[in-house]
Structures are given as structure tokens and as C-alpha cells.
Amino acid sequence: MPHYVIDIRSDxxxxxxxxxxxxxxxxxxxxxxxxxxxxxxxxxxxAAKLFEKEAGLFVPSGTMGNLLACMVHCHRRGTEAIVGDLSHVYLYEQGGAAHIAGIQLATLPNKADGTFCLEALRRKVRLEDDHEPITSLVVVENTHNICGGKVIPLEWLDKLAALVNGDKQLQPYGQRIALHMDGARVFNAAAALGVPVARIARDFDSVNFCLSKGLSAPVGSVLVGSKAFIRQARRLRKALGGGMRQAGVLAAAGIVALDTIVPRLREDHQRTRRIAEAIHNAKSANVTVDLATVQTNILLIHLPNPKFGANAFAQRCGEVTAEELAAGVHAAHKEQGIQLKVSSRDWEFARIVLYHQISDADVDLVIKKFNYIIRDVDARLAQ
Known part of the structure; x- marks a missing residue:
């Protein structure tokens, strides 16, 4: 009998x-x-109406959407964008801003909540010096993936906008620095805050959001901004190979996602928190969570013991042993084990992400499996 597989590597x-x-x-x-x-x-x-922007552009992927935003906002040669050092656009988009668009990315250390120091940002901005590139863009990720699905506080977003828009000294060569939001999961942020996405995006020149993560559509993202911005992005999309023909078959799923999945995102958050609470209540020194910082559908499971790191944890989640079956760790049938797929790299944590198809019953099985693994690991490491 095949085992019951629950894939929580990513939404x-x-x-x-x-x-x-x-x-x-x-x-x-x-x-x-x-x-x-x-x-x-x-x-x-x-999409444009939801974000209270003038226009939108359907693109095949979030990576393309972010790259297009960088290309439009940093259209002059010799420009620079400031990003967080744990941001997706810096870590996981192949450095496309540099090797495709010729844009230098400068980084600021991300704090645990996904923000970065605004005073450090002020100092990071290049002024009118012929030796330096021109700072043209700041990118913010919301929610923040590697920081554990953190929701960027509205107060911080407001302060960022006030700094960039209000300080005339931060306008190299008379040009205001643009703000772009990598909002792949921005609807999760809105659900967590209980505000419309337009409030989160209010002061940003452009926002890119993903349809194919927690919103469950098969393909695509949407980039929103002013009509002039989207006109340039549409032209550049063609150069990147993103000009699609009868792609309404994909967009149709996106419309349904916005209508039917967005209102249910809080359920994913609640289920994620149930798992976090179960791990926290296990009171293990080897498998831990920071319960106070669990905000959305992403959970970082910390593995501080080098004898049982993230990769070992992920491997063990995918295994089914005779001992655990005998202990009642199985799905509907006593011979049907529980296999969990979780995400791990060379990190000090494993990551799980919940989405629409992960049910309450699935969460019960995840908790059952995690509890068994934690007890087993704690016993072995205590020897």
C-alpha cells in the first residue's frame, strides 16, 4: 500500500x-x-483595482515580474537597486538584475522581521558622485520568505515611504528613488493584518504578486503600477520571452483565485499555527519554533543541534519505519505510513509552507508525525 504523502515544501x-x-x-x-x-x-x-493602481500586466512568473520592475525603474545605465540581503530577488533569481539588465544590487541586512534599518538605507543611497552608480530603486519583500513569512509592519512601510519621498537629498540627479514591492505573498500579509492589499501597496510605485503560490493558480504573476510603468514593462516583457498568445486559459484561473482563495488565506495561517503550537508544546531542545513570530503560512522549524540538522530532519520526515507504524503513526490504514515533504537547504532550519489543499485532517497527520520524530530524536540524542 502506498504511503500517504503530504507535500509542505512550498505553496x-x-x-x-x-x-x-x-x-x-x-x-x-x-x-x-x-x-x-x-x-x-x-x-x-x-488586479489594478485591488491595488488601486492604474494598470496591470500578467507575466509568466514572479521572477520575471520583479526583473521587469527593476528594468523599468532602473532604465538608465549605471544604476543600482537597494535590496535586503535575505530577499528573494537577491538570493533566488539568478542575479537577473545584473546579468540581464545590468543593474547593480546593493544589500542591507534584513532584520528578523523582514525589514532593514532605514538609517542604514539613508547612508546607502548614492548621491551625485561621478565615481558611483545611481541609486534608483528600493525593493521590499512582503511577506518575507526567508524570515519565515513575516508581515512587514505598516508603520515601517510608512516610514520608508516618508524617507524616500520626503527627503530631497535622497533624489540623485533630481530623480526620486522608486519603491517596488516583491509581494509574491502580499495577500497573506493583507489577511494577517486585516487590511486591503491597496493599503499595503499605497506608497509603492509597483507591486508584483504571485497567483501560483498560496492562491493555487497553475501559472503566473501580475505586476501593477502606473499606466506609463506598465507600458514600459509590457514592451520589455516581449524581449524577455514573456509575450504570450492565447494565455487567457491561465488568467482565468487567476481570476478565480482572487475571488475564491484570497478570502480563505487566514485558514492556512491558522493551520500553520496549529503545527507551530504542537512543536512548541513538545518542548524539545532539538526541534524548536519561535511561536511568537509565526504570522502567516510559512513556518521555520529550527534544528540547533548539529547532530540533527535541517537536511537530516527533512530526510527523516520522508521515511516510514516499522516502529512508527507499530506506534500508530499512520494514516487511514495501519499499514499506510505518513511521508512528509519539507524544505531544507544548508540552513539551520527546515521550512514548511501551507496552502489551500492542506486540510485540517492533513494537519493532524503532520502533527502526529512531527511529535513522533521529536520524541525519537530527543531520545537518541540524549544517549
Missing amino acids: TVSVPTAEMRQAMFEAVVGDDVYGEDPTILALEEK
Whole structure:
């Protein structure tokens, strides 16, 4: 009998709902390069209204959306964007801003809450010096992935905007520094704060959000901003190979995602917290969580003992032993073990991410498996 697999490596493994699949089947389509796909136009308009921006652009991936934002805001040669040192755009997008767009990325240390020091940002901005690149953009990630799904505080966002927009000394060559938000999971931030996404994005020139993570659509992201910004992004999208034709079949799922999945994101947060509380209550010194900082659908599980690190934990989660089956750690059938897929790299933590398809019953099984592993590991390491 095959074991019961629960994949919580990332919300990118979410799959389209039945309603999405039906909408994709019935989608009215046209050639989007000509601007004639009505379903894509509807998605772009819907996204722009949600964020209270002038226009939107459907793109194949969040990586492309972020790159397009960098390219438009940093259109002059010799420009620089300031980003967090743990940001996705810096760590996990192949340095595309540099090797495709010729943009230098300068980093500031991310704090545990996903922010960075605004005074350090002020000092980081290049002024009018012929020896230096021109600071043209600041990028903020919200929610912050590697910081554990942290929601960037609204107060900090307001202070950032006031600094960039209000300090005339921070306008190299008379040009205001633009603000871009990598909002791959910004709807999770809005759900956690209980505010519209437009409030979070209010002072940002552009925002990129993902449809294919926790929103469960199969493909795509949407970039929003002013009409002039989106016009330039649309042109550059073609150069990057992102000009799609009858892609309304993909956009249709995105519309359903915004209508039906966004209102349910808090359920993912609640289930994530249930798992966090179970690990916390196990009171292990070897497998821990920082319960006070669990905010959305991402949970970092800390593995401080070098004898049982993140990769060992991930491997053990995917194994099923006769002993655990005998101890009742199984799914519906006593011979059907529980296999968990969790994310680990060369980190001091493993990561799990919940999404629409992870049910309350799945969470019960995750907790059962984690509790067994924690007891087993604690006993072995105590010897």
C-alpha cells in the first residue's frame, strides 16, 4: 500500500481547484501580444483595482515580474537597486538584475522581521558622485520568505515611504528613488493584518504578486503600477520571452483565485499555527519554533543541534519505519505510513509552507508525525 504523502515544501506545489479548471476550460481567449485576450485584460484590470493602481500586466512568473520592475525603474545605465540581503530577488533569481539588465544590487541586512534599518538605507543611497552608480530603486519583500513569512509592519512601510519621498537629498540627479514591492505573498500579509492589499501597496510605485503560490493558480504573476510603468514593462516583457498568445486559459484561473482563495488565506495561517503550537508544546531542545513570530503560512522549524540538522530532519520526515507504524503513526490504514515533504537547504532550519489543499485532517497527520520524530530524536540524542 502506498504511503500517504503530504507535500509542505512550498505553496508552489498547490494545484488548481475544480472551479479554476472549469474556468480555464471555458475561458474566452485572444492574442495577448495584440492586447486582444479578454480574460487576461479582465485579470489585469481586476488586479489594478485591488491595488488601486492604474494598470496591470500578467507575466509568466514572479521572477520575471520583479526583473521587469527593476528594468523599468532602473532604465538608465549605471544604476543600482537597494535590496535586503535575505530577499528573494537577491538570493533566488539568478542575479537577473545584473546579468540581464545590468543593474547593480546593493544589500542591507534584513532584520528578523523582514525589514532593514532605514538609517542604514539613508547612508546607502548614492548621491551625485561621478565615481558611483545611481541609486534608483528600493525593493521590499512582503511577506518575507526567508524570515519565515513575516508581515512587514505598516508603520515601517510608512516610514520608508516618508524617507524616500520626503527627503530631497535622497533624489540623485533630481530623480526620486522608486519603491517596488516583491509581494509574491502580499495577500497573506493583507489577511494577517486585516487590511486591503491597496493599503499595503499605497506608497509603492509597483507591486508584483504571485497567483501560483498560496492562491493555487497553475501559472503566473501580475505586476501593477502606473499606466506609463506598465507600458514600459509590457514592451520589455516581449524581449524577455514573456509575450504570450492565447494565455487567457491561465488568467482565468487567476481570476478565480482572487475571488475564491484570497478570502480563505487566514485558514492556512491558522493551520500553520496549529503545527507551530504542537512543536512548541513538545518542548524539545532539538526541534524548536519561535511561536511568537509565526504570522502567516510559512513556518521555520529550527534544528540547533548539529547532530540533527535541517537536511537530516527533512530526510527523516520522508521515511516510514516499522516502529512508527507499530506506534500508530499512520494514516487511514495501519499499514499506510505518513511521508512528509519539507524544505531544507544548508540552513539551520527546515521550512514548511501551507496552502489551500492542506486540510485540517492533513494537519493532524503532520502533527502526529512531527511529535513522533521529536520524541525519537530527543531520545537518541540524549544517549
